[in-house]
Amino acid sequence: MRRPLPLFAVLAALLSVAAAPPGRAPTDPTRTPGTPAYAVELSSDATGAHWRGHERITFTNTSPEPLQELYLRLWDNFRGGCTTPSVRVTGLDGTAEVDCTALRVPLPRPLRQGAAGTVEFDLAVDVPDGIDRFGRDGAFSYIGNALPVLAVRDGTGWHLDPYSQLGESFFGLSSDFAVTLDHPTDILVPATGTAVETPGGPGRTITRVGARQVREFAWAAGPFSRIAGTSADGVRIAVYSAANVTAADARAMLDLSLRTIDSHSARYGAYPYGDLATVIDNAFEFGGMEYPAFVLDRVRPSAVIHELAHQWWYGIVGDDQYRAPWLDESFAEYAMDVELGNTKEGCTAATPFKTPEERLTGPMRYWDAHPDRYEAVIYDHGSCALHELRRLIGPETMSTLLHDYARDHWYGVSTTEEFKAAAQAATPVDLAPFWREHRID
Numbered sequence: 001m002r003r004p005l006p007l008f009a010v011l012a013a014l015l016s017v018a019a020a021p022p023g024r025a026p027t028d029p030t031r032t033p034g035t036p037a038y039a040v041e042l043s044s045d046a047t048g049a050h051w052r053g054h055e056r057i058t059f060t061n062t063s064p065e066p067l068q069e070l071y072l073r074l075w076d077n078f079r080g081g082c083t084t085p086s087v088r089v090t091g092l093d094g095t096a097e098v099d100c101t102a103l104r105v106p107l108p109r110p111l112r113q114g115a116a117g118t119v120e121f122d123l124a125v126d127v128p129d130g131i132d133r134f135g136r137d138g139a140f141s142y143i144g145n146a147l148p149v150l151a152v153r154d155g156t157g158w159h160l161d162p163y164s165q166l167g168e169s170f171f172g173l174s175s176d177f178a179v180t181l182d183h184p185t186d187i188l189v190p191a192t193g194t195a196v197e198t199p200g201g202p203g204r205t206i207t208r209v210g211a212r213q214v215r216e217f218a219w220a221a222g223p224f225s226r227i228a229g230t231s232a233d234g235v236r237i238a239v240y241s242a243a244n245v246t247a248a249d250a251r252a253m254l255d256l257s258l259r260t261i262d263s264h265s266a267r268y269g270a271y272p273y274g275d276l277a278t279v280i281d282n283a284f285e286f287g288g289m290e291y292p293a294f295v296l297d298r299v300r301p302s303a304v305i306h307e308l309a310h311q312w313w314y315g316i317v318g319d320d321q322y323r324a325p326w327l328d329e330s331f332a333e334y335a336m337d338v339e340l341g342n343t344k345e346g347c348t349a350a351t352p353f354k355t356p357e358e359r360l361t362g363p364m365r366y367w368d369a370h371p372d373r374y375e376a377v378i379y380d381h382g383s384c385a386l387h388e389l390r391r392l393i394g395p396e397t398m399s400t401l402l403h404d405y406a407r408d409h410w411y412g413v414s415t416t417e418e419f420k421a422a423a424q425a426a427t428p429v430d431l432a433p434f435w436r437e438h439r440i441d
Contacts, residue, residue, distance in 0.1 A: 030155040034062030036175040043182035048221030049127040056120040066110035071151035072103040078163035088124040133289040140222035161322040164364045168321040172215040174411040190240045190277035191219035192294045214292035231258040242281035249299040268312040268406040309335035318413045323363045330382025347384035359439045385438040393427040401426045
């Protein structure tokens, strides 16, 4: 078997393939570790459900406060629990916390502001049975959030929120990934980023994937059917279909994805990654799941449009998905409505708050405790609120606001306070009553 390139060679080669997209990442001096780069080598068994290899992470302390420890997020261990973790890290002296989804790694010495550090370890990933964003549907494995990534520390401390099955807990800073996947040739591995395939050992293929300025890395593995095309703006999109998807439906999802990615680009700024994988399986019980340059979905057009909108609202314009889920879900739902021509006239009356405690800006902690209200408030009322804002300040002002807000937070992190300030700066209308009415605080 031909060995993969050394980690540093992989990183250099893949990141030259995935050309640096335009834009800048606004920085908060308290958010750290900054400028993360991940170099990963993994080899699968014959099924594509079990992976073994090595991961190396380089980073910088961007905070004025010395960095004395790191936390690795291993969110997928929630599926197996601490007794049988699905993601195992060896070679580090760390302590597992938060249901084994956070691994505390003390640094040998405090890292001052501007200083760089490295952590590396051996990695094992075992995809559990049961179709999910991390799970198996027969021969098809879906591997979201499996790579350990650095937790974020800011002025509020470390973000070590628990896993949420209802929504997302995932919060990361824009990072570079260079991932080498050694797998059987009859298994395709759609993934975040730009891929280059070369022959491996007998019956095996080496897929090297590079992605810049993305928040996380996801992939799938299985005997998918694949079709591909290029949008008018030059975005390369491939649709990977499980066995339960017809060729006609796969073609329809590809055509929809090609149109939609350009429409979203026109409204929020040009899609920067060059490639995108749309992975379709009609057995998914969820509506869809977004990752940078990679989405999981069923054959459902509205859901595909929503998940592609997440490339901007969460992917390019980041947010803390656990503590402020409206900043990506409400915005992606609004973007879906705009694409479909749905203006949601009179929606406020149709999506009322049910209790005094409900807030559009409530965290996943609240929605996990009130799951029957999550979609109604975050998706329905959240998108409604943005439609009402458009009606209040005018459609042209709203379009400019969202385009410029995305530009100003490109590869950065959005907060509710920043969006409220940007919206108020865009209009002479006093928005204080609007924020109160829609419980945006």
